[in-house]
Amino acid sequence: MPGPLPIADAAPDVTPQGDVLEVVQRMLVDVIGPEYLIGLTIDLDTSFDADLELESLEFVALAERLLEYYGEAVDFVAWLATMELDDIIALTVGDLVTFIVTSTSTPDRYRFGLVHEGSESESASTATAR
Amino acid sequence: MPHLDANGLRFHMQALRAGDADDPERDPTTPRAKVVMIHGLVVDNLSSYYYTIANPMALVADTYLYDLRGHGRSDMPKTGYTVVNHVADLRSLLGAWDIDEPVHLVGSSFGGAIALAFTRLFPEKVASLILIEAHFANEGWGEYMAGTLALAAFGLDEDVVQEWIAENGTRKLNRLARHSERLFLETSMIDDLNQEQPMSHRVLEAIECPALAIYGDGSDILDRAHDLEDHIPHCELHIVPDCTHSVLFEATPFVRETVLDWVTRHHAGVPTAAAAQAAS
Numbered sequence: 001m002p003g004p005l006p007i008a009d010a011a012p013d014v015t016p017q018g019d020v021l022e023v024v025q026r027m028l029v030d031v032i033g034p035e036y037l038i039g040l041t042i043d044l045d046t047s048f049d050a051d052l053e054l055e056s057l058e059f060v061a062l063a064e065r066l067l068e069y070y071g072e073a074v075d076f077v078a079w080l081a082t083m084e085l086d087d088i089i090a091l092t093v094g095d096l097v098t099f100i101v102t103s104t105s106t107p108d109r110y111r112f113g114l115v116h117e118g119s120e121s122e123s124a125s126t127a128t129a130r
Numbered sequence: 131m132p133h134l135d136a137n138g139l140r141f142h143m144q145a146l147r148a149g150d151a152d153d154p155e156r157d158p159t160t161p162r163a164k165v166v167m168i169h170g171l172v173v174d175n176l177s178s179y180y181y182t183i184a185n186p187m188a189l190v191a192d193t194y195l196y197d198l199r200g201h202g203r204s205d206m207p208k209t210g211y212t213v214v215n216h217v218a219d220l221r222s223l224l225g226a227w228d229i230d231e232p233v234h235l236v237g238s239s240f241g242g243a244i245a246l247a248f249t250r251l252f253p254e255k256v257a258s259l260i261l262i263e264a265h266f267a268n269e270g271w272g273e274y275m276a277g278t279l280a281l282a283a284f285g286l287d288e289d290v291v292q293e294w295i296a297e298n299g300t301r302k303l304n305r306l307a308r309h310s311e312r313l314f315l316e317t318s319m320i321d322d323l324n325q326e327q328p329m330s331h332r333v334l335e336a337i338e339c340p341a342l343a344i345y346g347d348g349s350d351i352l353d354r355a356h357d358l359e360d361h362i363p364h365c366e367l368h369i370v371p372d373c374t375h376s377v378l379f380e381a382t383p384f385v386r387e388t389v390l391d392w393v394t395r396h397h398a399g400v401p402t403a404a405a406a407q408a409a410s
Contacts, residue, residue: 056175056177056178056180057142057202057203060176060180064132064144077147077148077185077188078148078189080185081148081185081186085182085382
């Protein structure tokens with residue numbers, strides 16, 4: 001049996017960044033498989049290539065899942081189109097989280113606590129509906 | 131992961147589109163160009179394009195990527211790895227994507243052989259060809275490709291090799307080795323390649339659509355570049371200095387800008403063979 005999920009043991013981060021980080025962590029576990037992440041911690045400084053050894057197709061899968069979750073407000077195509085190959089290889093979890101937070105954040109969304117009080121699906125529908 | 135059923139198999143694919151909001155002056159009734167990208171053999175998959183030219187292309191054109199049969203996350207049937215089999219897959223995928231109009235076909239390495247063969251069989255479906263370090267069958271090509279792959283496969287199933295990979299390989303290397311081993315040893319790919327027939331110059335001379343060819347000056351198949359230039363009636367050739375067969379990765383900005391410019395120039399919402407004829 002795989003061990004516990006490799007998510008940092010710190011107290012829950014209730015900022016938008018912490019919320020998105022949790023989603024990214026969970027999706028990475030799905031994409032890579034928990035058995036490959038035993039002993040690894042995924043935080044904002046984690047590199048997709050150097051630390052996680054993410055396969056290129058796994059990165060594509062991650063982007064696909066995040067697109068499904070957050071909707072078209074998170075425009076991965078336009079974001080990746082601005083990068084050179086070396087930039088993509090050097091991406092960290094923090095870069096991705098910052099991009100998603102920037103893409104999805106609106107004053108109303110967080111002012112009314114929709115993200116933190118709601119479930120995962122509620123958070124997704126909030127982002128998708130815009 | 132998005133998949134599509136086509137030609138009796140399940141294909142992993144990406145259909146990319148963006149940029150509408152960035153171009154308010156664009157007439158939404160004008161159809162965008164459609165670009166289909168075909169990758170190379172064995173260790174290659176759609177991510178080669180995803181990481182280089184596909185996303186920038188998707189800002190101006192509807193862009194379709196897929197993993198060839200036996201590659202990436204598509205099905206790996208035991209048989210059916212001839213170029214014509216791959217052409218049939220592509221024809222079926224275009225139907226599954228509901229694409230009726232001619233497309234701009236991008237083929238890299240072995241993907242170029244598929245693009246050329248597809249154009250030969252379905253010329254009305256191709257607006258233009260974009261060939262990046264394209265292989266195509268000349269005399270002895272099938273034997274050469276099969277021999278190269280058989281050499282790569284040699285020893286992969288040996289216990290000592292498997293043990294070394296298990297102990298020393300990274301997760302990526304382990305997966306790559308397992309995938310390659312299955313493709314080499316459990317499918318007819320090598321035998322199928324061994325039987326490929328050469329594509330004659332007359333076939334190249336019959337291609338009516340415009341073609342863009344990009345090769346590195348250090349490419350081991352540079353002779354193909356000159357064959358394309360000499361025999362395809364409307365061929366624009368770029369040979370990139372200080373690059374090899376991996377020009378897509380070694381000169382990504384140049385390839386990206388050249389291919390984007392090409393598609394922009396050759397897309398008018400109609401097949402471009404006539405335009406090329408008029409321009410020549």
